[in-house]
Amino acid sequence: MQINKLKKMDWYLVGILVLSAFLFGWGIWDAGSANSFYTAAITSMTKSWSNFWYGAFDPAGFITVDKPPVALWFMAISAKIFGVHGWSVVLPSVLAGIASVYLIYRLLTPKFGPWAGRIAALTMTLTPTVVANERTNNMDAILVLFLLLAVFTLQKAVTKKNLWLVMISFGLIGVAFNVKMLQAFMILPAMLVYYWVAIKQPWKKKTAWLGAGLVSLAVFTLAYPMAVDSANKSSRPYIGSSQTNSLMELAFGYNGTQRLLGQSTGTGGTFAGMGKSSSKNSQMKNFGQQAGKSTTTKTTTTNGQTGTTTPGGTPPTGGQGPTGSKSGTPPTMPTGSKSGTAPTGKKMTGTRPTGKMGKMNGKAGGRGGMGGGIGSAFAIGTAGPFRLFQADLGSQIGWFLPFAILGMVAGWFGFRKRGSKWYHVSSQQEDVLLWAGWFVPVYGFFSVASFFHPYYTIMLAPAIAALTAIGVTAVAKMMKAGKNEADNTNNAETPAAALLESDDAVNQAPARSKFNQGLVARILLSITVLSTLLLQAYYVSSYYSVISVILVVLAILLAGWWFLPRQFGAKIKVLVTAAAVFAMAGFWALTPTLSHTSAAIPFASPSLLSSKGSSDMGGEVNSDLLSYTEKHQGSAKYLFATTDSNSSSGYIIKSGKAVMALGGYNGTDPTMTLKQFKNLVKTGQLKYFVTGNQSKSSDGQISKILAWVKKNGKAVTYSKTQSTTTQSSTTNRGGMGMGGNSSSTLYDLSSIY
Template sequence: MKSKNRSQARHYRFHIDWILTIILVIALVLYGYGTWKTGSANDFYTSAITSMTQSFKNFWYASFDPAGYITVDKPPVALWFMAISAKIFGVSNFSVVLPSVLFGVGSVYLMYRLIKPKFGKNAGRIAAFVMTITPIVVADSRTNNMDATLVYFLLLSLWMLQKAVDKKNIFWLMGSFALIGFAFNIKMLQAFMIVPAMLLFYWIASKTNWKQKTMHTVLAIISLVVLTLAWPLSVDMTSANNRPYEGGSEHNSVMELAFGYNGTQRLLGQTTGTGGTFKGMGNQKSKNNQTNKNQPTPPNMSKKNQQKSRMKMPGGNKPAGMKNGGAPGGGGGSIFNIGTAGPLRLFQSALGPQISWLLPFAIIGMLASYIVYADPRRKWYQTTEKQKQIVLWTGWLVLVGGFFSVASFFHPYYTIMLAPAIAALSGIGLIGMLKALKIFNRKDIRFYFLPLAIAVTAMLQAWYVSNYYSWLTILILVIGIAASLGIIFIKSKKVMKNVIIAGLITISIAPSFWSMTPTIAKTSDAIPSAGLDLLTSHGNQGGIGSGSVNNKLLKYLQKNQGNAKYLFATADSGTAAPYIIKTKKAVMAMGGFNGTDPAMTLSKFKQLVKSGQVKYYLDGGKSGSTNSSIVNWIKKHGKKVSAKTYGDTSTSNNKQGHFGNKQKMGMPNQMMPRKSSNHQMNGGPQNSSETLYDLSNIYK
């Protein structure tokens, strides 16, 4: 018996994929290194996590504040994992980011598990590696945003779907679609983007008759609907008096939030939750190179800062060696720049350097592998098992890519949704293109897929880096094109193999370098991005999701709070969040994220003041609040507290990792971008014109 156990142990030991293990370690380092040194990440969510660790009610509803006044504008599932981590390790950037890091690494592993069974180890390794070095995947996995968590559960859903097909098991299928419903409660309708591709795959891949497929599909949809609606309906059916206001909604409803602000507005343009309409975010075309007056601007900014923002929109200052103009998509300053809507948007410089380095390779590889894996004995519509897998990943790419090509309201970091499809098709495609080189001769057009993929990808990458480093542009172009020509004309198989390796390494250099920038800069930004600007601008600091605390003001408030329920009230979460994180006390953000949620009425606020629950109001000097009547009443009846009483010393919650001495960081001067100025587009500096009002004597 012992001998048998030893034999089994030996069997499993030798089945460890050490190359995959190395890839996973690289992913863990890229996603996790330095996250314990980066402040409060997205303090909007960190504030909610702080509150969620204090009571189950706050945990269930994802309350932004400890008093359970208002929620964040997303469902709670991703935050549940973060709150559990914070409960175990204490609230810190490390604890709130840890689940994203682990889910990011988990996604890399799932890419391998999804591709290997049908296309082999090498295809799985390549897919895992491409996922690892996709710049926006690294940036997202280092934050407490929901995107890395969402992608993990979508991939897990596909793994269960493949199990359902292979095992002809309805329970795997129902579980797969139930996970999509679970993922809906991570980031709402974004989870549904791949559902059509999943349904198509099941119908073409399942080896059951159409009656069984129909019944199974109905059961799968039922499981999807049940898991989707379980939490939202439980919230909407609870009396508004017994739960927080649903942040981001107009009428205190999760379902409205899902299909409005987090639904149709993402496609058609934002009309709520910002204090203004953001129609066609980044889509307007200017005439004579002048900035369009209707170009969207960050919420709650002065006109002066909005003008500065428009001027800075393309990217930060020029890095060393950059040629004319700015560096779009370089990272750190393009949170409102999503390019021009159209079929080529994903290749444009606004989004491309975040996600599209290997997109041409994936597309050409998709076409090549679909052709190569066809069975010549079958009719064109009779697909092989491998072709069905390609259809699944192509469906993901087309559906998600199509959305980002036309949508009007999203941040560049949302494009992490494209990463799995690009990674999968790159792995599948490379193996397919290598097979084409073996089985077809130079007279067959299919022989030329790989050199074409390397050449086109190299040219796109050279364009992306051309605004930064001329030498890198030349390197990628020369080696990429030379490798492509070498594949075509060199007849020695041994030499050709080395040429192919050189070409593949060449098109991996730039995305690998870009993916390292969030790790080198030790960023964990509210608006994640990757790019060389991070090495000098330290990410998106100075605005959205990175507020600061006025320590003297805080001491004054704590000393004089008395029995008031709230430390103070303010218009928006940007002002409130850092105080909640630091004190773990209740601060009322009357209008939610941007001060625009109609969560509070004047009569209700008067009652809170009269009962002593709200004693102070902090005016952050921001415009756009829907609570103007309340603010006007406060300014008319409240007593201004002299700034001399508490001083104006501020300390930021964000202790961002940064570059000091270039040589100390091990980067040569010529590799180091010039310092970028502060990016005003992130919402402007906090505490720029704060005024504190004492409301305690209004009803005395």
């Protein structure tokens, strides 16, 4: 029997939603360009319906971003209404995050009660990576919203036995596929198992309905990719990060198997540092770089143009890997102020973090993933079953992991039907299967995968929040059942007394066990509280050693307190435990909000508190270069061309003009041949080329074009005063070298023909 829907407004929920709105939205007016790669695309999408439909990266519609455009559609609509600003492109993610918190409440309340819904909503709100994600214009916040909508609709379909709701539910997964491709399919096993176990229909009808749902899934998944792939390739943008100009290939290649295996498109290998743990020395070296320390650079000058080379060679492209090193040292944080004028004529501003870790307890920084590694694109720890507990990922998603495990164990055994066979599943156990089915495959993926960013772990947040609430509710039920059994034994209740109960009362009564449920519940909760607080003490130790010690002491005291059978001070015990469990996780979640951070690689860490503003993996603009090319563009279609998207994104945002990202996001896309490039120059569509990330594509096309440009183009002095030195702290994460204080070589191609 389901708990009746609350008729009155739940003010606890209102408070949690207000808290989520504050954490997700406060300070987004300092978002700068947020993730400039996507902001550039949003700028372009507001300029034509074709760009909007395909998710074009540049105003000329030369190439798309590396994902389908569904999430970007919401952001482009917001930008069209309010103008292109950091806050306007981030706003849809903020709203999606608030909606997700509300949905997790609605998903838990019907079967587990309002307190379970509140606990789940609060847990989700205070998960650090959730807050960091909801403050950016990345895809993940909107992806999670669509996945929760799909599960919510499926839950309604099961309750109401409605075919159309089944089809809508699986159709929403298809929509989610067009947000971030195969990542959306991670929860399909959970939905399939839940549907089959939970819906009460004859097996033939159940099978037919499932077939209809899968057809809906296929239609909504494939409709957009097939429409794009079937369009004339000459009349649409090149599909960014694909090797065959195909959206389906992008889904199963770059955004599919390569995420698991760690291969980077077009390079035939992996990015440095992916799936590896840095040694202590390399971690400290990286920390020094992130603390804004300058590194020795080699300065070269060609025709008045100054360039720099950091020791270690050319980094991987597109901000995907570390800069200045082949040893796997994570990228450095960009520094300095950043400003730019949006195409609407309104100024976007935002001060970028200096990357300094600050002083904690008299010591600078933290260790590895807790210090220098956090904020790196690939600070993902060492692959293995405990990777999510390690500092790199755990400090973002791991704060409540022991409670999620408690939810699977206590939830399954605590909500079993009285006197039922082991294979009979109660209504609550169906939901345990659903959330465990979400949690386990996603946990498994992140445990073994080699190519992902730490913020992707937001995929685990709904399952962890739900299982935490289920675990707490199940333990409370088991403790109550244990107390009732003890009371019944003391009252010498006879079996005949149970016969006087109504059928409903018997069905809802606690299961009579061969073991003491209260004792088992106390043991489970004691272990969970102990492990949770010890794990949190580990995450905190790099920054606040005193608080870490306090958490260890609290862990031991609270574990012992929960193990005691007496209920003296029960309410105080609950409040103290809740405060201890949520306190530091909440503080970590608060750090992006306090620092007004909306980063391209979103993360939460006290290191953010030493600086304010936003950072991205590109987006920097050399104002002299931009001024020169705008002045001399003439009738050319493109302002200039460069090797990759991150080297051009800032120029698109600030000028609103077409800049050709020849090799796409990674600089490896075979978008055209040398012959086609020459034709662009010959017909006057392209006059200038700016050196960016000089990577090589798998088929050598980019390297051939670069060689031809350098051989035949004329290097232009576009600034009278150009710096001859640079610091690592002014180099963005991708090592783009096209913005800020560094100079880039500008080649004039107009005199070749």
